[in-house]
Structures are given as C-alpha cells and as structure tokens.
Amino acid sequence: MNASLAIFFVLAAVAVAAAVSLILQRHPIHSALSLIVVMVALAGLYLLMGAEFVAAVQIIVYGGAVMVLFVFVIMLLNAGEEEHTNFSKLAAYAGIPMAVAVAGLIAAAITRSTLPPAQDPTALTSTKSLSMLLFQDFVYPFELTSFLILVAILGAIVLAQREGN
Amino acid sequence: MIPTNYYLILSAILFGLGMIAFVFKRNIITIFMAIELMLNAVNLAFVAFSKAFGKSDGEVFVLFVIVVAAAEAAVGLGIIILTARNRRSLNVERVDLLKL
Numbered sequence: 001m002n003a004s005l006a007i008f009f010v011l012a013a014v015a016v017a018a019a020v021s022l023i024l025q026r027h028p029i030h031s032a033l034s035l036i037v038v039m040v041a042l043a044g045l046y047l048l049m050g051a052e053f054v055a056a057v058q059i060i061v062y063g064g065a066v067m068v069l070f071v072f073v074i075m076l077l078n079a080g081e082e083e084h085t086n087f088s089k090l091a092a093y094a095g096i097p098m099a100v101a102v103a104g105l106i107a108a109a110i111t112r113s114t115l116p117p118a119q120d121p122t123a124l125t126s127t128k129s130l131s132m133l134l135f136q137d138f139v140y141p142f143e144l145t146s147f148l149i150l151v152a153i154l155g156a157i158v159l160a161q162r163e164g165n
Numbered sequence: 166m167i168p169t170n171y172y173l174i175l176s177a178i179l180f181g182l183g184m185i186a187f188v189f190k191r192n193i194i195t196i197f198m199a200i201e202l203m204l205n206a207v208n209l210a211f212v213a214f215s216k217a218f219g220k221s222d223g224e225v226f227v228l229f230v231i232v233v234a235a236a237e238a239a240v241g242l243g244i245i246i247l248t249a250r251n252r253r254s255l256n257v258e259r260v261d262l263l264k265l
Binding site: 004005008012023045049054058061066077106126133145152155156159 | 166167170171172173174175177178179180181182183184185186188189190192194195197198199201202205208209212213215216221222224225227228229231232233234235236237238239240242243244245246247249255
C-alpha cells in the first residue's frame, strides 16, 4: 500500500466518522463541529487529488465563513438539546431503507462503470487552468454568481430586520 | 494512484449519511447542516471526475456550488431566525402550519 492510498483511507475514515457523529450528536453545536471536521477532511482529499485552489476555497468559505454563520445562529438562538418528538412515523420506517437504497444504487452504478484512474496531480497546473477556464469559458456564469450573492445579501437583510422599523 | 471509484464511493457514502441526517434530525439548523453535507459529497464527486478526465470544468462547477451554498446559508439562516422568533421552537415538527 503506497503513501497516498494510506492518506486517502485515513481522510475518508475521518470524514465518514465525523458525518456519523453529525447524525448521532444531540446538540446542534456538536453537529456543527462534526461538520467542520468533515469539511477539513474533504479539503485534505482535494489536496491529495491536486486541486489546491478548491481545497483552499473549501477551508476559507465552507470551514470558515459558512460554518461561522451556522455557529453564530446556533448561539444567537440559544439552541439546546434536540427534543424527542414522534409525530412522524413515516420518517422512522422509510428513512433508513430509502437512504441505504439510494447510496446502494449510486455505489452499484459506480462499480459497474469503468473510469480512468485520476491523473498524476503534479502533471496538471491546476489553478492556472482553472482560472483560465473561469474567466474565459465560464465568465457569464461567474458574473451571474456575483448577482446571486447580491440578492442573497439583500434577502438576508430584509429577513433579519425587525418588523415595525 | 488512487482509483476514481474510491472517491465516488466515499462521495456516495457521505451523501447517504447526509440523507439519513436530513430525514431523522428534528432540529431545523441540523437539517440545514445535513444539506451542506450532501452538497460537499457532490463536490467531492465533481473534483474526482474533473481529475479523472483531466479537465478543470468540474472544479469550476465546485466553485459555483460553493457560491450557491454560501448564498443559501445566508438566506436560509435568516429564515431560521424568523421561524424561531415566531414559533419559539427549533423543532421542525412544530412548524406545521401548512399541514392538514
């Protein structure tokens, strides 16, 4: 077993364990911290694949900005332990079989496919080709995302302001 | 080199765990985090495909997914704050105004 495969299995195990922990934790702040661990492990996997720019964005935007927003809202609302209610029996009986069925279907489709193995990461000048693509072929979608962010900021401000002002 | 299938299977596992969390959790913030987990699983598959075919298109899509997720988090958490203020609870079972 070579080194990169060992690193892959360690990072994958950390990601899956943290995702299971997200489900099992009862307090939302613990779930949020588990999700941060998943995101950091995924950033490590992106580095392993040679996608260093995506790894950096993953840490800065997801692990930084988005999760800080989540933790901030959890603390703002003083969210406590999840309460046990059983209004919906459907979720309990259909939820796990459906999720397992979807994951199984995806896994079956993957194992039947014949994909080329990932190319040598050192052979690709990843960030340069990424930025070339982003600012040439995808420049209109890129400009549209800035508009989307603007709309999201306006929406958040309108939602967050108190009524009566 | 690591086979692309390994990444895709890990992505499928994370997506399935996100689905289970989405169905089972009762706290509206945790459900939102489950959506983020599923988006992350899809991002992993995008990068794996991008590297398998030697093109950067998949990574550009990951950047777009991250932008949309950030916008979604801003608006969604605003809605969560409003809901929590009005219903005095974060439990999704108690937000049942549209239920028959």
